[in-house]
Amino acid sequence: MERLRAAFGKLHADAIVVTHPANILYLTGFTGSAALLLVAQDRAVLFTDSRHTLQAREEVCGARVNIAKHGLYRALGQAIRQIRRRGRVSLAYSPAQMTIAQKQLIDAETRGKARWVGAENVVERMRAVKDADELSRMRDAAELTSRVFVETLGFVRPGIRETELSAEIEFRMKRAGASGPSFETIVASGPRSAWPHARPTCKRLEKNELVVLDQGAILRAYCSDMTRTVFLGRSPKRVRQMYRAVLEAQQAAKDVIRPGVESETVDRAARKLLESRGFARYFTHSTGHGLGLEVHEVPRLGRGDRTPLEEGMVVTVEPGVYLDGLGGIRIEDDVVVTSSGAQDLTTASREFLEI
Amino acid sequence: MERLRAAFGKLHADAIVVTHPANILYLTGFTGSAALLLVAQDRAVLFTDSRHTLQAREEVCGARVNIAKHGLYRALGQAIRQIRRRGRVSLAYSPAQMTIAQKQLIDAETRGKARWVGAENVVERMRAVKDADELSRMRDAAELTSRVFVETLGFVRPGIRETELSAEIEFRMKRAGASGPSFETIVASGPRSAWPHARPTCKRLEKNELVVLDQGAILRAYCSDMTRTVFLGRSPKRVRQMYRAVLEAQQAAKDVIRPGVESETVDRAARKLLESRGFARYFTHSTGHGLGLEVHEVPRLGRGDRTPLEEGMVVTVEPGVYLDGLGGIRIEDDVVVTSSGAQDLTTASREFLEI
Numbered sequence: 001m002e003r004l005r006a007a008f009g010k011l012h013a014d015a016i017v018v019t020h021p022a023n024i025l026y027l028t029g030f031t032g033s034a035a036l037l038l039v040a041q042d043r044a045v046l047f048t049d050s051r052h053t054l055q056a057r058e059e060v061c062g063a064r065v066n067i068a069k070h071g072l073y074r075a076l077g078q079a080i081r082q083i084r085r086r087g088r089v090s091l092a093y094s095p096a097q098m099t100i101a102q103k104q105l106i107d108a109e110t111r112g113k114a115r116w117v118g119a120e121n122v123v124e125r126m127r128a129v130k131d132a133d134e135l136s137r138m139r140d141a142a143e144l145t146s147r148v149f150v151e152t153l154g155f156v157r158p159g160i161r162e163t164e165l166s167a168e169i170e171f172r173m174k175r176a177g178a179s180g181p182s183f184e185t186i187v188a189s190g191p192r193s194a195w196p197h198a199r200p201t202c203k204r205l206e207k208n209e210l211v212v213l214d215q216g217a218i219l220r221a222y223c224s225d226m227t228r229t230v231f232l233g234r235s236p237k238r239v240r241q242m243y244r245a246v247l248e249a250q251q252a253a254k255d256v257i258r259p260g261v262e263s264e265t266v267d268r269a270a271r272k273l274l275e276s277r278g279f280a281r282y283f284t285h286s287t288g289h290g291l292g293l294e295v296h297e298v299p300r301l302g303r304g305d306r307t308p309l310e311e312g313m314v315v316t317v318e319p320g321v322y323l324d325g326l327g328g329i330r331i332e333d334d335v336v337v338t339s340s341g342a343q344d345l346t347t348a349s350r351e352f353l354e355i
Numbered sequence: 356m357e358r359l360r361a362a363f364g365k366l367h368a369d370a371i372v373v374t375h376p377a378n379i380l381y382l383t384g385f386t387g388s389a390a391l392l393l394v395a396q397d398r399a400v401l402f403t404d405s406r407h408t409l410q411a412r413e414e415v416c417g418a419r420v421n422i423a424k425h426g427l428y429r430a431l432g433q434a435i436r437q438i439r440r441r442g443r444v445s446l447a448y449s450p451a452q453m454t455i456a457q458k459q460l461i462d463a464e465t466r467g468k469a470r471w472v473g474a475e476n477v478v479e480r481m482r483a484v485k486d487a488d489e490l491s492r493m494r495d496a497a498e499l500t501s502r503v504f505v506e507t508l509g510f511v512r513p514g515i516r517e518t519e520l521s522a523e524i525e526f527r528m529k530r531a532g533a534s535g536p537s538f539e540t541i542v543a544s545g546p547r548s549a550w551p552h553a554r555p556t557c558k559r560l561e562k563n564e565l566v567v568l569d570q571g572a573i574l575r576a577y578c579s580d581m582t583r584t585v586f587l588g589r590s591p592k593r594v595r596q597m598y599r600a601v602l603e604a605q606q607a608a609k610d611v612i613r614p615g616v617e618s619e620t621v622d623r624a625a626r627k628l629l630e631s632r633g634f635a636r637y638f639t640h641s642t643g644h645g646l647g648l649e650v651h652e653v654p655r656l657g658r659g660d661r662t663p664l665e666e667g668m669v670v671t672v673e674p675g676v677y678l679d680g681l682g683g684i685r686i687e688d689d690v691v692v693t694s695s696g697a698q699d700l701t702t703a704s705r706e707f708l709e710i
Contacts, residue, residue: 099453180539197387197407197410284405324409
C-alpha cells in the first residue's frame with residue numbers, strides 16, 4: 001500500500017480506483033470476485049457485496065471492508081466524494097482495465113466530482129518484481145508442474161485422447177495441492193500441434209506425431225507455466241533439427257537475461273538464433289511474458305516492450321516453431337531474473353523425448 | 356448474423372464492434388483469445404493475430420478472417436474507415452465490455468471517424484434464448500454433471516480435503532468429455548459452507564459438517580452449473596429445517612417460471628418462501644442467472660431485473676441460506692423455460708443426503 005501511494009502520488013492523484021481482481025488480491029488478500037478497491041493517502045476501502053461478507057472479514061488485510069447494500073458503485077461514489085469537501089477529486093485508474101460502463105457509473109455516483117488520471121500498469125509494475133515469499137511460492141508451483149509432467153509421461157501413448165491426457169494432468173496438479181490449472185491445459189497432437197493456442201479435443205494421439213504439452217498450476221495463488229514437446233515414435237531428421245533450433249533459441253534467450261536488459265532484447269536473441277537455422281518465420285509469437293498471480297503479466301518479452309528486467313522478475317521463456325502440416329514445437333520454462341542471470345524455476349528436463 | 360444486423364440496424368448504427376470472446380464465439384465459432392469482430396450490413400470481419408492463423412481458418416464461419424500484422428486495432432480501424440467514404444461511421448458497442456483503452460485505440464485508428472452508440476447486451480439477448488442444438492448440448496452438460504456428482508459421492512467422507520474432492524470432481528467431468536469445469540469447483544465444508552463463493556482449501560471434511568458442492572462442466576462449449584449440499588453424519592433438526600426451506604424455496608421459484616413472467620418475480624417467489632420460514636435474511640444472493648456459453652449470462656433472477664422469460668431460455672434456480680458459524684445450504688438446478696413451465700436439465704436427486 002505504501003509503494004502504491006507513492007506511485008499515484010507522483011501522478012498528483014488523490015486516490016486510485018483498483019478494479020482488476022488480481023490487483024485487489026495483491027493489495028488486500030481478497031480472493032472473491034465482485035470487488036472494488038479505493039486507496040487514498042489516508043485510507044483504503046474494499047467494496048464488496050453481501051455474498052462475500054464472511055470471506056472479506058477473514059481475508060482482507062490493510063483495507064477497511066465496506067459491504068455495499070445498494071451496489072458497489074454507489075458506495076464507492078460516496079467514499080470518493082468524501083475525500084475532498086470541495087473541488088474535484090483526482091482519481092488514478094487503468095484505462096485498459098476500466099470499462100466505459102464502470103467509468104460512467106462512477107461519474108454518475110460522484111456527481112461529476114471525479115477528475116480521471118489514466119495510468120497503466122501502476123499495480124502491475126509493482127507485482128512484476130517478486131519478493132522472497134512470492135518466489136518461494138512460484139518455485140513450488142513450477143516444481144509441482146514439472147513433477148506432474150514427468151508423472152504423466154506414462155500416459156502419453158498412441159490411442160489416448162487429447163482431452164483424457166489433459167484431464168490426467170490437471171487432476172494430478174490438483175491432487176498435488178494446486179487450486180487449479182493456471183490456464184486450460186494444452187495437449188495438441190499431430191497437425192494441431194501447429195496451433196500455438198490449441199484446446200484439447202477428442203482426437204486420439206497417433207504414432208509418428210508431435211505432441212505439445214503446455215501446462216501450469218496455481219499454487220497458493222501463484223502460477224506456473226511450462227511446455228514440453230515430445231514425439232511418438234522415432235522422429236524424422238527435420239523434426240529433430242527443429243527441436244534443436246528451438247532449444248538453442250530458448251538457451252540464447254536465457255543467456256541474455258540479466259537486470260537492466262530490455263525485455264525485447266531477450267526476444268531478439270531467440271529470434272536471431274531461429275533465423276540462423278531458417279525457422280524465424282515460423283516463430284509466430286513473443287518469446288515470453290511475466291508470470292505471477294496471473295499467467296500473463298508484464299513485461300512481455302517481445303518486440304516493442306523496452307521494460308528493463310529487474311532482479312526478482314519472473315518470466316517465461318518459450319520460443320516455438322509451427323509448420324502447417326508438419327506440426328509445432330515449443331519449449332517453455334519459468335525463470336527468475338537474478339543478479340547473475342536467469343535461474344530456472346522449471347525443473348523438468350528439456351531433452352527431446354521420443355516415446 | 357442476420358438477427359444481429361437487424362438489432363443494430365434499429366440503433367441506426369452502421370456496424371457493431373464485438374469485443375467479448377463469448378459473443379465472438381457465438382457469432383463466428385472462433386474459440387481463440389485475442390480477437391475483435393466487426394459486423395457491418397454488408398460484411399463481417401474477424402481480426403486476430405498470427406498465433407491464430409490456422410485456428411481461425413478452421414473455425415470461423417460467417418466472417419472473413421483478417422490476420423492483423425500491425426495489431427488488431429490498426430486493422431479494425433482501417434476496416435471501419437472503409438465502411439463510409441465520407442462522414443462519420445456509427446458504431447454500436449457494449450459499454451460494459453469495452454475498456455477505455457480499447458475505445459481510445461479505435462478512436463485513434465479511425466482518426467475520430469467513429470460515432471459511438473452504446474448498447475448493452477445486444478448479442479447477449481440473442482444468446483439468452485437457446486435453439487434446439489444448444490439445448491441438446493446443455494442437457495448433455497447438465498446430465499454429465501449430475502452423473503459425476505453421484506459418482507463422486509463415495510469420496511465425500513470425513514478426512515478428505517476440500518481440494519482433493521474438487522480435483523476428483525473436475526477429473527471425472529473432464530474424463531467424461533467436458534473440456535473443463537465451467538468455474539472453479541466449490542467444495543466448502545463446515546463454517547466455510549457459509550461462504551457462497553468459497554474456494555476449496557486444504558481443510559479436511561469432518562464429521563457433523565455441512566458440505567456445499569457447487570460444480571459445472573463445459574461440454575461442447577456450453578456450461579452446466581449445479582449445487583447440492585450434504586451433511587456428514589446425522590444432522591441436527593435446525594439443519595434439516597433449513598434444508599427443507601431451501602428446497603421449498605427452489606420449488607416455489609421453479610413453479611412461477613413460464614414465458615412472459617419477469618425475472619425478478621422468480622426471485623421474489625423464492626424469497627417469500629424463505630421469509631415464511633424465517634430464513635430470508637440469510638439468503639444473500641439472487642435466485643439464479645442465465646446459463647449458456649458462459650456460466651453467468653442474462654437474465655439475472657434477482658431484484659431489479661424485469662426481463663420477461665422466454666421459451667428456450669436456460670437459467671439456474673439456486674436459493675441458499677448461510678448462517679455464520681452453522682454453515683450454508685444451497686440447492687441449484689439448471690432449468691429450461693418451456694411453454695408449460697420450468698423443465699429440469701439437472702437430473703441428480705434433491706433429497707437431503709446424510710452421509
